[in-house]
Amino acid sequence: MSLSKKMLRDIKLNKTQFIAIFLMAFLGIFAFCGIYGEYYGLVQTSDEFYSDTNLADGWIYSTDFDDASVDKISKFSTQQDRQAVVQSQSNLEGNPDITLHFVENGMISKFYTTDGKEFNPNDDEGVWLDARFADARDLKVGDKITFEFDGQKIKKEIKGIGYSPEYIYEVSPSSLTPDFSQMGFAYLSHKSYPSDLEYNTLLVKYDMPDGNFEDELDKSIDYLSFTKKEDHLSVSKFADEMAQHKMIGDVFPVVFILVTFLTLLTTMTRIVTHQRTQIGILKAVGYKDKTIILHYISYGFWPVLAGAILGVITGPMIIPQMFYPTMKTSYSMPAWHPGFDMSFVYIALLMVASSVFVTYLSCRRISKENPANTLRPKAPNTSSKTLIERSKLWNRLSFNLRWNWRDARRNKFRALMAIVGVMGCVALLIAAFGMNDSMGELKSWEYDDISHYESKLLISNDANPMELYYILNETNGSFIMQQSIEIRANDIEDTVGLLVSNNTDLISYTDSNRDAIEIDEGDVSISTKLAQKFNLTIGDKIKWHIVGSDDWVTSKIGQIHAEPISQGLIMSPDTLEDQGLNFTPTNILTKEKFGENWNSIKSVTSIDKMKKSWDQMTTAVMMMVYVVTFVAVALAILVLYNLGILSFTEMEREIATLKVLGFKTNVLRKLLLTQNLIFTAIGFILGIPLGFYFMTLMMNAAGESLYYIPTLTWGNILLSALITFAISIGVNLLFSDKINDLNMVEALKDVE
Numbered sequence: 001m002s003l004s005k006k007m008l009r010d011i012k013l014n015k016t017q018f019i020a021i022f023l024m025a026f027l028g029i030f031a032f033c034g035i036y037g038e039y040y041g042l043v044q045t046s047d048e049f050y051s052d053t054n055l056a057d058g059w060i061y062s063t064d065f066d067d068a069s070v071d072k073i074s075k076f077s078t079q080q081d082r083q084a085v086v087q088s089q090s091n092l093e094g095n096p097d098i099t100l101h102f103v104e105n106g107m108i109s110k111f112y113t114t115d116g117k118e119f120n121p122n123d124d125e126g127v128w129l130d131a132r133f134a135d136a137r138d139l140k141v142g143d144k145i146t147f148e149f150d151g152q153k154i155k156k157e158i159k160g161i162g163y164s165p166e167y168i169y170e171v172s173p174s175s176l177t178p179d180f181s182q183m184g185f186a187y188l189s190h191k192s193y194p195s196d197l198e199y200n201t202l203l204v205k206y207d208m209p210d211g212n213f214e215d216e217l218d219k220s221i222d223y224l225s226f227t228k229k230e231d232h233l234s235v236s237k238f239a240d241e242m243a244q245h246k247m248i249g250d251v252f253p254v255v256f257i258l259v260t261f262l263t264l265l266t267t268m269t270r271i272v273t274h275q276r277t278q279i280g281i282l283k284a285v286g287y288k289d290k291t292i293i294l295h296y297i298s299y300g301f302w303p304v305l306a307g308a309i310l311g312v313i314t315g316p317m318i319i320p321q322m323f324y325p326t327m328k329t330s331y332s333m334p335a336w337h338p339g340f341d342m343s344f345v346y347i348a349l350l351m352v353a354s355s356v357f358v359t360y361l362s363c364r365r366i367s368k369e370n371p372a373n374t375l376r377p378k379a380p381n382t383s384s385k386t387l388i389e390r391s392k393l394w395n396r397l398s399f400n401l402r403w404n405w406r407d408a409r410r411n412k413f414r415a416l417m418a419i420v421g422v423m424g425c426v427a428l429l430i431a432a433f434g435m436n437d438s439m440g441e442l443k444s445w446e447y448d449d450i451s452h453y454e455s456k457l458l459i460s461n462d463a464n465p466m467e468l469y470y471i472l473n474e475t476n477g478s479f480i481m482q483q484s485i486e487i488r489a490n491d492i493e494d495t496v497g498l499l500v501s502n503n504t505d506l507i508s509y510t511d512s513n514r515d516a517i518e519i520d521e522g523d524v525s526i527s528t529k530l531a532q533k534f535n536l537t538i539g540d541k542i543k544w545h546i547v548g549s550d551d552w553v554t555s556k557i558g559q560i561h562a563e564p565i566s567q568g569l570i571m572s573p574d575t576l577e578d579q580g581l582n583f584t585p586t587n588i589l590t591k592e593k594f595g596e597n598w599n600s601i602k603s604v605t606s607i608d609k610m611k612k613s614w615d616q617m618t619t620a621v622m623m624m625v626y627v628v629t630f631v632a633v634a635l636a637i638l639v640l641y642n643l644g645i646l647s648f649t650e651m652e653r654e655i656a657t658l659k660v661l662g663f664k665t666n667v668l669r670k671l672l673l674t675q676n677l678i679f680t681a682i683g684f685i686l687g688i689p690l691g692f693y694f695m696t697l698m699m700n701a702a703g704e705s706l707y708y709i710p711t712l713t714w715g716n717i718l719l720s721a722l723i724t725f726a727i728s729i730g731v732n733l734l735f736s737d738k739i740n741d742l743n744m745v746e747a748l749k750d751v752e
Contacts (some may be wrong), residue, residue, distance in 0.1 A: 003287075003295045004349075004374050010275070010299070017271065017645065020638050022303040027638075028261075029311025031631055033344045034319025035249040035624075040339025041320050042242045046168070049333055053110040055165040055229065056203040057079075058213065062223040063550065064198040072220040077213065078205040081108040081230070084193065085201050087461075088149035092137060094604065095460075098130075098147060099185045100191050101164075108203040109166050111187045114334055116141035116160035124191035126159030132332050133184025134161045152194050163334050168238040170332070177330050177613045182603065224550045225486055233495065238331060244698070245323075248624055251431075251694050255424045258499055262424075265358045266417045266642055272362040279363070283456055284371040296363045297356050304355035308348035316340060319627065326619040404675045407654075414643070415679060421639035422683025422724065423690060428632035429690025429720040430712070431698060432625045437713050438699055439618050440565045442706065447611055449514050450563070453477075453506040457588040458606045463600035468585070471598060477590035478504040481576075481583055485568065487544040489534045495547065496530060497568035500576050506589045509570065512562040512709060523558025527567040529707040531560050544569070546581070553579045564707055565614075636724060640731045644676065673732045680728040684721060688712070691720075 011018050060073070065082060073079050084102040089095040103121050111128050113121040119128045127147075128624075129139065139145065139158060148157045148713045167185050172178045175685035182595065190197055206213045210228045217226060229235055272279075282292055320338040328336065386409070388394055394402065457477070459468065472479065472634060481500035501507055508516045512528055519525045526536060536542065538557050545552045594604050655668055696710045 003291070007295065007298055014271065017642070018299075018303050018653055019644055021268075021300065021355075022307045023634070024638050025304040025307030025355070026311045027631055027634060029308045029344075029348050029351060030256075030315040031311075031319075032249075032347055033312050035245070035314030035315075035627075036344070036349050037338045037340065038317030038320035039242060039245045039249050039322050040341050041239075041316075041324075041337050042245065042339070044339045045333060045335055045337055046238060046242075048166075049112065049163075049335075050165050053165040054108050054205070055235075056108045057206050057229050058204045058210070059225070059227045059232065060204060060217065061225045061548075062200060062202070062204040062221075064200065065202050069221045069223075070202065073202065073204065073217070075397065076206065076208070076216045076220075078207075079202065080205065081105055081203040082190075082199040083201040083203065084190070084199050086149050087459075087497045088147040091146040091148065091153075094182060095148075096133070096137075096182045096184065098133070098183075100147060100149070101187045102197060103187055104190045104199070106187070108205060109164065111160070111162055111164055112334055113160040113162040115162065116158070119160060119187055121189050123159065124189050125157060126189075127156035127192075128160040128162065128187040129165055130167065130180075130184035130186065130332075131161045131334075132178075132180040134158070136181035137406050154192060154194055156188065156192065163332055166234055168331050168333055169234045171233065177616045178332075201675050225545070225547070227495070228307065231493070231495065241327070241331070244621075247698055247700075248628075251697055254693075255428055258424060261354055261358075262417050262421050262639075266414065268355070268359045269362045271299060271632065272296055272359070276612035279388065280371050283293035289526050293360060293363055297359045300355035300359040301352065305352050308351050312344050312348050316344070323623055326616075326623060329616055329619070390526050400671055400674050402670060404678065407675065408678075411534040418640075418643045418676075418679035419683040419686065422636070422728075423687040424637060425632050425636040426684050426687025426720055426724055427694055428628055428635070429723060430716060431694035432628040432632065432686055433623060433719055434691065434695035434710075434712060435698055436625050437711065437716055438695070438708050440623060441711065442708055443611065443614050445510070445514055445564045445608065447607060447614070449510055449516075450508050451506075451607060451610075452508065452591070453589040454591050454607055455589075455594040455612075456607075457590070457594055458602045458605070459586055459588065460600050460602040467598060467600040468588070471601065472588060475588065475592050475594060477545050477588040477592075478502055478506050479573075479583075479585035480507075481573070481591060482586050484547040485544050486547055487530075487534070487569070488537060488543055489540070489542040492534050494530070494533070496527075497566045498544075498546065499568065499570045500568070500573055502573060504589070509561045510563075514562075517559075517561060519559055519561065519570055519572070521572055522578070523571070524555040524575060525559040525570045526557050527563045527569075527707065528560055528562045530567045531557070551581065553581065555579060562707060566609070566705055567707065589735075633727070634721060636727045637731070640676070640680070640728050641734070643679075644672070644731050644734070669732070673729065676728050676732050677725070680724060684724055688717065688720075 062069075070079060070082070082104045085101070086100045088098050088100050090098050090696075103119075113119060113128065116128075116133055117126075120126070127145065129145070134140065139161075141158050141161060143158045144155055145158060146153055164185060164187070170178045170180075170183060170185075172183060204213075208216075210230075214226055214228075217223065230239070279296075282295075283289070316338040324336045388405075397405075427543060455475075457471070457475075472478070479502065481498070483498045483500075484495055484496045486495050509519050509525070511517050526534075526542070531537070534542070536557055538560060539558050541554055542557065543552055543554050553748040560594060576583050588601075593606065594601075646688050655671075658671075659665075692710065692712050695712075699706075699708055699710065
């Protein structure tokens with residue numbers, strides 16, 4: 001009971017240090033559990049959604065599936081569903097694009113109803129609508145909606161509203177982020193189709209490797225293309241998003257916890273050293289070594305335990321909710337819940353166990369001493385002269401540098417902890433600011449160096465050619481064709497983008513240095529990142545086809561360009577026609593701000609809107625940058641403050657001696673400041689390459705569509721330096737009063 005009272009009294013007297021211990025443990029566990037809670041939430045929620053809806057293992061595309069083909073596929077798969085997919089327009093303002101799914105049985109990739117009746121594949125009167133589209137258009141169950149396609153109209157009653165596992169991510173034709181008021185999907189019964197239905201998509205489930213299934217498929221039927229689950233746009237895009245968040249969870253929280261552990265080690269060493277005399281008194285009055293060790297272990301145990309518990313509880317509650325609102329603007333799922341994993345508890349227990357172990361190491365050595373020696377102040381560490389100290393240069397150095405050199409040599413562990421702690425904090429700052437700079441560079445590359453138009457006009461499917469050419473001449477614009485294509489090379493397949501453009505000054509093609517290049521007539525150019533993925537160089541051949549067409553062509557790579565946002569092929573209209581394909585414009589680019597209403601123009605997107613769409617797409621990444629920056633600054637303050645206190649405690653006797661010898665307070669303050677700045681500078685220099693490495697890991701997990709050149713800007717380095725050294729100097733100023741209030745007698749006298 002008396003030792004418990006002593007512990008409470010000591011905690012009260014040294015509340016600042018114990019609050020620091022609590023905060024370090026809390027921040028480390030809070031960041032780890034919060035970021036991983038967000039990641040596990042994405043994984044667990046999406047896996048549950050995929051399981052509940054029985055997401056297909058693959059999609060087979062063809063012009064028409066007859067019963068004979070289905071029977072052949074059923075021999076080596078669990079074929080359960082056929083769909084006809086039709087792109088249509090509705091009778092709403094703006095004629096939004098709705099992808100209609102006419103489903104035969106709805107057992108694979110099922111519609112997930114959140115409002116209304118469950119999907120019924122035999123109900124030819126109803127339609128089940130995309131929840132995001134319905135919300136954007138203020139549609140509800142019971143409303144009527146008309147769809148137009150192939151010169152036909154069908155009017156249906158909305159029987160249900162919900163989600164589809166194939167549309168967690170949807171591609172917007174006019175922006176980087178989905179515009180749910182202008183796009184969506186709907187599920188209908190196969191009986192709703194107004195004429196003879198020809199199925200063009202077959203959904204399959206199978207229990208074999210993807211490659212084996214595709215081999216069996218090639219032997220069985222003729223088909224257009226096959227997409228396995230991992231390559232499906234919605235699945236792969238969301239998987240890329242989760243991979244990026246996992247990378248953040250793998251890198252940053254680990255650094256937090258390591259820095260926390262090192263700071264805890266130095267803090268507990270300082271506390272035990274400072275109470276050396278009290279330990280001697282306890283031993284002298286009869287307390288056993290075991291009792292004393294357990295008593296001091298509790299100093300680190302309780303604050304760390306409280307911080308760890310609070311971090312485990314609040315981390316998954318707070319951090320995921322900071323990211324989910326921004327992610328909902330790009331992704332659609334019926335539920336967004338933070339996840340939980342037992343690793344949270346294990347890491348918290350490891351943190352608590354580490355505090356116990358560190359405190360044990362701190363007081364074990366003292367417990368072995370007899371009471372008489374323990375009552376005496378700890379003898380200062382000694383060291384032999386080094387080569388520098390024997391050289392002529394040594395005598396030319398100032399007293400400040402010589403004193404700090406010898407102090408660092410006598411206290412190597414403290415110096416190492418200071419350098420490592422600063423290095424970890426700097427690495428986090430460099431990585432966070434580097435991600436911010438990289439996203440800004442990608443935006444500038446795309447919208448300043450490549451795109452020189454003001455408006456991008458999306459052409460309607462039923463556009464009038466004469467009207468289009470009139471608009472083209474009036475706006476002094478240029479036709480371009482953008483399509484999704486499937487590419488094959490070196491046993492690798494991927495769905496990428498195709499850009500067919502005339503020689504126009506509205507678009508510049510660039511290399512990896514962001515310098516403008518010309519794509520020669522007759523050449524097929526592939527993006528750098530795609531060339532790296534497929535291991536292609538100039539002169540290699542690839543096979544590709546436009547998605548939705550069965551006309552495969554073989555092309556020779558003539559050039560390689562660099563594109564920051566979208567990866568794929570670029571060629572001229574004449575080059576496309578030389579491949580045997582028709583140039584079908586999908587957009588008009590113009591330098592003018594186009595605001596007129598033409599039937600042939602479906603929508604208009606300005607360059608400013610595209611920039612806002614980019615900012616919206618990168619909001620989640622920027623939120624992570626802000627979180628990491630805040631925690632890194634907090635860690636830097638706590639690390640440097642604790643190391644400053646430790647340095648002052650260990651040098652208390654030396655500082656008192658220097659004061660007796662006549663050294664002024666400002667000189668002594670300069671001694672401490674010099675040491676802090678030296679350790680900070682070393683840690684800062686070592687933290688720069690580590691931060692660059694962390695930044696590269698993060699950006700590499702940003703997805704296959706983004707291509708960037710890792711750069712470390714001077715602005716990043718200078719801002720990180722400003723924050724780090726400002727904290728170091730600010731912390732040092734806090735010790736001015738401690739030097740003035742130093743008890744000279746207590747600091748210098750020996751205990752007899």
